[in-house]
Amino acid sequence: MTVSDPVVESVIATISRSATEIRQGLIGRRGTVDEENPSGETQVEADVWADELLGDRLAAIDGVGQYASEERAEVEDCGGDPAMADVYAVAVDPLDGSSNLKSNNAMGTIFGVYDAALPARGETLVAAGYILYGPITTMVLATEDSVTEYELTGGERTVVQRDVRLPDEPVVYGFGGRVPDWPDDFQEYAREIEQELKLRYGGAMIGDVNQVLTYGGIFGYPGLESRPEGKLRLQFEGNPIGYIVERAGGRSSDGERSLLAVDPDDLHDRTPVHVGNEELIDRLEDLIA
Ligand SMILES: O=P(O)(O)OC[C@H]1O[C@](O)(COP(=O)(O)O)[C@@H](O)[C@@H]1O
Ligand SMILES: [Mg+2]
Numbered sequence: 001m002t003v004s005d006p007v008v009e010s011v012i013a014t015i016s017r018s019a020t021e022i023r024q025g026l027i028g029r030r031g032t033v034d035e036e037n038p039s040g041e042t043q044v045e046a047d048v049w050a051d052e053l054l055g056d057r058l059a060a061i062d063g064v065g066q067y068a069s070e071e072r073a074e075v076e077d078c079g080g081d082p083a084m085a086d087v088y089a090v091a092v093d094p095l096d097g098s099s100n101l102k103s104n105n106a107m108g109t110i111f112g113v114y115d116a117a118l119p120a121r122g123e124t125l126v127a128a129g130y131i132l133y134g135p136i137t138t139m140v141l142a143t144e145d146s147v148t149e150y151e152l153t154g155g156e157r158t159v160v161q162r163d164v165r166l167p168d169e170p171v172v173y174g175f176g177g178r179v180p181d182w183p184d185d186f187q188e189y190a191r192e193i194e195q196e197l198k199l200r201y202g203g204a205m206i207g208d209v210n211q212v213l214t215y216g217g218i219f220g221y222p223g224l225e226s227r228p229e230g231k232l233r234l235q236f237e238g239n240p241i242g243y244i245v246e247r248a249g250g251r252s253s254d255g256e257r258s259l260l261a262v263d264p265d266d267l268h269d270r271t272p273v274h275v276g277n278e279e280l281i282d283r284l285e286d287l288i289a
């Protein structure tokens with residue numbers, strides 16, 4: 001599938017072509033640097049490197065008016081106002097789950113193409129996707145009308161599944177954060193779910209969400225007692241994943257409403273993130289609202 005808008009297609013082609021290179025470049029970049037990202041988390045060498053690589057390439061695309069990433073404080077102005085026709089803003093989590101580099105477990109790259117200046121509502125996304133660096137490098141791409149899974153080799157992307165849909169019968173769940181730090185209502189919900197589904201939690205949202213897309217179920221990183229806003233970032237993680245799961249027939253929620261309807265205050269806002277089969281998200285909202 002190619003996307004009809006040439007700018008959006010260029011963004012997707014640039015990220016998918018860069019993925020093999022990013023995967024290769026992880027070697028030798030597993031150590032931490034002496035810096036924190038704007039969310040106050042220790043950066044790994046590969047976080048900084050992947051951000052620079054993607055930032056340089058995406059900013060060079062005509063029609064990309066803004067670039068923003070989890071790893072830099074401010075939105076980069078790339079020449080062009082996303083309020084204008086055919087100008088977009090791209091928000092990226094260059095490496096999702098980069099703490100998994102140390103233990104050599106799955107990781108990802110997440111991106112959202114917004115038709116609005118950042119920070120923006122998820123409803124303004126025109127495309128979103130993620131790369132999963134698993135045993136195979138894959139990309140899941142959602143656009144207005146469909147979700148497609150690709151395998152990436154060299155610079156090529158090969159379709160492996162068109163029209164990806166969440167299976168009707170959910171099988172897996174994964175919830176982030178420490179159990180004693182979960183609010184009572186979320187604990188109650190989790191107790192129910194663990195009677196019904198199998199636990200899959202790998203410490204990289206992309207790996208865990210891909211399990212949900214493949215088998216059906218729910219991924220959640222709830223608001224915590226110690227941090228009611230949760231851990232994950234709305235612009236770089238919550239919105240793109242919410243968009244993908246909703247396009248695949250599922251639901252997303254911050255606990256009360258679709259993630260795509262959340263109004264951002266700040267580029268690095270955090271939000272509780274829940275995505276999965278509709279019925280499971282409905283039940284969650286009933287219990288914790
Ligand atoms: O270590 P925890 O608390 O389980 O958190 C894991 C979550 O944090 C993240 O690693 C945050 O993403 P980054 O690695 O991009 O900061 C998610 O991928 C994952 O779901
Ligand atoms: Mg992340």
Ligand SMILES: [Mg+2]
Binds near residue numbers: 047070093095096097
């Ligand atoms: Mg990251």
